[in-house]
Amino acid sequence: MSDNQNLLAEQRRALILDEVRRRGGARVNELTRRLNVSDMTVRRDLDALARQGVIEKVHGGAVPVTEARTHEPGFEAKSALEPGAKEDIARAAAAMVAPGSAIALSGGTTTYAVARRLLEVPGLTVVTNSVRVADVFHAAAGALPGGGPRPGAPTVVLTGGVRTPSDALVGPVADQAIGSLHFDVLFLGVHGVSVEAGLSTPNLAEAETNRRLVRSARRVVVVADHTKWGTVALSSFARLEDVDTLVTDAGVPPRVRDEMAEHLPGLVVAGRGADAGESAREDGA
Structure with missing residues (x-):
């Protein structure tokens, strides 16, 4: 892999993570040869991946973190992971939205980043089961001095439901609200994406709510950073064939x-x- 010498740090670390997960572990000397970088560079990369909680350092190398498929990190913990990647994703996703669209945003820190990028798009109707996403639009909408919404302010529909550690609202109340609605595009955050399991989440109730979101959307856009590929959580809720982009x-x-x-x-x-x-x-926005 001599052509990997000049890879960006995030790309190099993604290669290391993929190698560790695929083989069940990797040694520092193997990674230095495969990536054509120094021992010190690999060790710094392993330190960074260990801080993210995706690998565990062992003597001479690293092994993947074995995490229960039911483990669901809180919103703040997930916010600290891959912030630059999430901003890049959010910028590209927001560019797909036309003014006046009816859109939906699921729970998650990447969809939260997308919401902040959508503040400049006028006339949106936003359906969300994320308390955090709703707060983004509410805080930005403001009001005119005489009362009433500012021109172009979004209409936000926040579903009810039971709050998860990720600050998403799920369960029968959310499912019923979503099932009666239809939107142009859904921006969907996920815990894991894989060829075999499709889209998955550690929360059973969230899986059902996400199924309702997918069924109500004309177009499904999954927003997921590179660490989500190959991850499988407890419950699958959609196939890759159900995803448009x-x-x-x-x-x-x-x-x-x-x-x-x-x-x-x-x-x-x-x-x-x-x-x-x-x-x-x-395939077109």
Whole structure:
């Protein structure tokens, strides 16, 4: 892999993570040869991945973190992971939205980033089961001095339901509200994406609510950074065939990018380092 010498740090770490997960572990000396970088660079990358909680350092290398499929991190914990990748994804996703659209945003920190990018798009109707996403639009809407909404302010529909650790509202109340609605595009955050399991979440109630969101959307756009590919949580709620477009970041290694493109109708790779041709492989907004 001599051509990996000049990879961005995020791309190099994604390659390391993929290697550790695929083989069940990797040694530092193996990674230095495969990536054609120094021992110190690999050790710094392993330190960074260990801080993210996706690997565990062991003597001479690293092994994947074995996490219960039911484990669901809180919103604040997830917010600290891959913030640059989420911003790149959010910028690309928001560019797909036309003024006046009816859109939906599921719970999650990546959809939260998308919501902040949508504040400049006028006339939106936003359906969400995320308390955090609703707060983004509520805080930005403001009001005119005489009362009433500002021109172009979004109409926000927040479903009811039971709150999860990720600050999403799920359960029968949310499901019933979503089932009666129809929207142009759904931006869907996920815990994991894989060829075998499709889209998955550790929360059973959230899985059902996400199924309702997918069924109510004319177009489904999954927003997921490179660490989500290959992850499988407790409950699958959609197949890859149900997804119209996956928006991910440039940290995806070329081999994984090819696998994504093979199994997904539309793929957008956002951010610095993304190949312009592949970034444009998308089926129309």
